[in-house]
Amino acid sequence: MPSPRLLIAEDEERLRRLLGMLMANAGYKLTMVADGQEAREQLDAHDFDLIITDIKMPRMDGMQLLAYVREHKPDIPVVVITAYGSIESAVEAMQAGASDYLTKPFEEEKLKLAVERGLRIQVDSRWGLDQIIAHSPAMQEAIAMARQVAQSNANVIVYGESGTGKELITRGIHNAGPRASGPFVAINCAAIPDNLLESELFGHEKGSFTGAIERKPGKFELAAGGTLFLDEIGDLSLHVQAKVLRAIENREIQRVGGTEVLEVDVRFIAATNKDLQAEAAAGRFREDLFFRLNVFPIYLAPLRNRREDILPLVNLFLNRFCAQMGKRVPRIPPETRDRLLADPWEGNVRELQNTIERAVILLQGDVLAPELIRKISGPSLRGAETASTRFELPPEGFSLEEHEQELIRQALQRSRFKKAAAARLLGLSRATLRYRMEKYGIPDKPAPPG
Secondary structure (H helix, E strand, O other), X not given: OOOOEEEEEOOOHHHHHHHHHHHHHOOXXXXXXXXXXXXXXXXXXXXOOEEEEEOOOOOXXXXXXXXXXXXXXXOOOEEEEEOOOOHHHHHHHHHOOOOEEEEOOOOHHHHHHHHHHHHHHHHHHOOOHHHOOOOOHHHHHHHHHHHHHHOOOOOEEEEOOOOOOHHHHHHHHHHHOOOOOOOEEEEEOOOOOHHHHHHHHHOEXXXXXXXXXXXXXXXXXXXXXXXXXXXXXXXXXXXXXXXXXXXXXXXXXXOEXXXXXXXXXXXXXXXXXXXXXXXXXXXXXXXXXXXXXXXXXXXXXXXXXXXXXXXXXXXXXXXXXHXXXXXXXXXOOHHHHHHHHHOOOOOHHHHHHHHHHHHHHHOOOOEOOHHHHHHHXXXXXXXXXXXXXXXXXXXXXXXXXXXXXXXXXXXHHHOOOOHHHHHHHHOOOHHXXXXXXXXXXXXXXXXXXX
């Protein structure tokens, strides 16, 4: 495999040399420039796997460079570094599409990890359907359907719990289809506040609202000639749903604050962990948009229903993380296999991957012991431990289940029954929180007064 090629944009000569030395010692091929304008010229002339950029630079700063990359080469991950770190600038960089954000001075290992994470995103962007682990009949059927639909331009919607690999299979569909040479642009509809989401999707004109200091293209425009992936589409507000429906039906959009009608040439793929048909019946999702999207549905089973995939995934993650950390791949004894197969993996493949990464970090010796897996796995236990540091303990005599129910209720009350916020307070995924609420019969709305 050729060494990844990095572009480093840093105006401070001493730091630029230091970054170059660190990345060269890590085995990367480098091109180093002193400002964003030079970086842009290099991007126009050469291919890169990842960009590291400072924010404060002459001629073109890091945020302008990031915007240029997202518009013209959106598959390249960008790691932003700055001496002017703040929550606001971090949020701005991440919302603008940075893969990671580091504040000077930063530790060498943190930079290396940020680069590794970014390159993993780049590898995933080239991922093919043939590379997806599929030993279970359920996953084999899903991939067979993905291969069939990949050659068409039909709208696709992927159903599955959080962590089942919805974005991975949609990238595979894109890469196997006629639009593979075009951009793959993804947006998580649940991660962006509703008042910002419309601008993110459709773009905006200069002066259209406070802070709109220049024209900005939206995801529909950035995906021209390629695929637009609308992740967690079930979380769209009805207002934004109406605009998305028009874009899908008429293949045209208008930027926020604009009057010009723009034609859009994109393929639409959506994903959700909700039952959209039930959401439509309840009036929370437009029925006409549901039928527009539901041309070719693909269902991804949760990991607990495709246990044939667990051990092959464990081997994949072990090899990947051991290679990254310079460790020998450990032996997996039968009792560890039994422990891995018995876990419900409520966070699905994402939770399994995180568990194996933590295991490799803590690994000592050449055996993956069941005690280590038991120590670091189990979302409910981790969530309860995290939450217990934030909430008062209930009175003595509560059972563990009663304790957990109380923590969930308190988290919902503190978050005003916003499940995404409550899940973050508890250290859980939204899918896990929803599962626990259903298990204990905890309502998702506050009780009416009186």
